[in-house]
Amino acid sequence: MAEATLKIFRGTAERSEYQTFSVPTYQGMVVLDAVHDIQAGQAPDLAVRWNCKAGKCGSCGAEVNGNPRLLCMTRMDQYPAGQPIVVEPMRRFPLIRDLVCDVSWNYEVNKRIKPLAPKPREADGTYRMQQYDIDRVQEFHKCIECFLCQDVCHVMRDHGKYDFAGPRFMVRLAALAMHPLDTVDRLRDLRDAQGIGYCNITKCCTEVCPESISITDNAIIPLKERVAGEFYDPLAWIWRALRGKKADTRNPVH
């Protein structure tokens, strides 16, 4: 039976090392299988976070050969045989142990986003929405909160700017902004609390998203346009003041 070698990050913030393990491989094997096999046979206390093992829960984000990935959707056979596969925790977040890091910051950021406030129902008690009106928001709702985009975004990763909410929450804010039922204006927050200005559209987030959400093109750029329109376009500002309405919630990129 063929074997693979994995070099796995072990330890805590205080003390860490890379440990090398060999595991037999089999058809269809993913990196999470290898980690589980190592737990069962060689390192029972090897810490890893996972739930669904099917790319649906977003628990198993880590870095494989330096790339942010879901361990459960990363096939072993895509890597050249004979070279060790390096598995490390997401670098952007504080380490707990081995492959597990503390992602609680994301939950705090999320809580600061003003929740949806829906408009009233139609006379017949339903909400009528056309499929084409929600297609884009459904794309955003595919987000599994793996936080790989948060991991890779250089604003936080390299520059340590935590007043930027990060691409995951730009996606959530775009979903709210384009939600046909929502009535809340979050543009000021987007500029101030969520720091959308920090993003310089490098698109690294879009590249790593396992759900293939077009984070930059479909979420961030339209939001940036709205923020710009709200605060820097005097005509738009007067128009809104006169009509007394919140910014246009329709998806501008049809």
Add this chain to the structure above:
Amino acid sequence: MDDLETHEHDVIVIGAGGAGLRAAIEASTQGVSVGLICKSLLGKAHTVMAEGGVAAALANTDSRDNWQVHFRDTMRGGKMLNNWRMAQIHAQEAPERVNELEEWGALFDRTADGRILQRNFGGHRYPRLAHVGDRTGLEMIRTLQNHGIHQGFEVYMECTVTHLFKDGGRIAGAFAYWRDTGRFVLFRAKAIVLATGGIGKAYTVTSNSWEYTGDGHALAFRTGADLIDMEFVQFHPTGMIWPPSVRGILVTEGVRGEGGVLKNSEGERFMFNYVPEMFQGEYAESEEEAQRWLGGDKSARRPPELLTRDVVSRAIRSENLAGRGSPHGGVYLDIASQQDAEFIKRKLPSMYHQFKQLGDVDITRQPMEIGPTCHYVMGGVRVDAETAHSTVPGLFACGEVAGGMHGANRLGGNSLSDLLVFGRRAGKSAVEYAKSQSSAPEIDADEVAQAEREDLAPFEGRGDENPYALLQDLQKCMETYAGIVRTRADLQQGLEELAGLQQRLARVTVEGTRQYNPGWHYALDLHNMLTVSVAIATAALNREESRGAHSRLDFPDSLPDMEKFNLTLTYRDGQLECRREPRPEMPDELKQLIEVGPGELTADDVAPRFERRRGF
């Protein structure tokens, strides 16, 4: 106990899937202090994995639907063992609960006139499942999560409960450890809602994650609560079976709901040969009729691929025994020949992705190889239908951990709706109960010290048993002796082996520290899995007939006498007691609903007897 981290709430909810979140939201809106505990991160509970949809008789896609038909389908799907009152409440309240999700931001797929679109599913007479492609659970949990975090309850995540405490007869609190540090924490509460989900990790081939170790079942059982219907474990007919890495991963029933067909190695649509007597006349009798149904002809009946899960799983097994199975012991599920590629990618995107990425199969062009996988437990904590109150004062249960609602077999889509309906009711009742308690319950310090000793025991080097090896052996035991088909001899053998595993568990030793140590976590989970496994095997041994998900090769028929009771398990003085609990008498008007023949039950038929009730 003095230096032990301690939190106090009126109501504690254990579990943050759909049921727990809905319960916590309800409890919080009633203005009491609520704590929500979950052992993985918020938003990662099993509910996130649900694919196909949530069942509710909204009657958007087919106006003939109503709660009465939903009730009838649920009871017949459960082979009449369901707690009829739960099934009734569920069918009546599901539409309102689904509509409420929309108000909180959920965006279900739409009909042409802009309402919530519904899809076909096994055992449901009309298209009934509100859905979002094949990621309905994600939409549901994220909606509840993002609504919930603004309701004021406290969330304790990656925190695993290992013990419950009582004060006299009533519930008093819970003992848990933080996964990240391994430190202990005590929760004091007047009422506790269990919403811990299922037990599927006790089987080798399963669609369930590491979380499904039956914690809530075992916690309730050890606290003295009754369990009910534990012999009924659902094996979903369509799990992935090849390559080995993906064995067990679910393929949603939505594939069949959208037209997918099952074929054996000879290319035959074999399900036409397996329509049980109970469902004769309700399913298409020829491929031609099935094809017309797919084309939208309302006079055509549903294809037999949409029979209930118990029936389909057994049919797959029979085809394999007859030598007509696929190379890896399953059959073929084919949607490529029924729908075009664009449609498949739009309605089943994650199935497409999952097969492509993990199985090297393009489902828009090739059939999928599938076979049964352990999926859901119908059995659970015995609760009062109205209030979700268990037999222990102050202890409530909702969602998969609660029993009764689904009887001998659950219909697809009925779990997500169950979570919402009974999650809300459990939250509400827990608050009422908590408010009725004049004094806060006390927790005995000795019991806390004892809990701590038990949880730390695996570090004491008591022997050379490895938790992972033990887990594998337990799974193999359940798969072999208490799986899709059972016999008395097998179940007895299984129980004997479980007793052996219990002894080995006392010798389990773990390496490393308490900090995020999965070996230790499994060592503790194994206690729960063993408790639950013994309960399943014992109940299965005691039901000497075949019904729904419980198939006894030595008693192949359903016996009318056995329809009259549920099996209840109680843990008393270290002994497991299995009783026949007579089923409460169903009111005549509900009986009639079930007895009317298939073609007869339309909204118009039942309207004179019932006030028409629709979700909005």
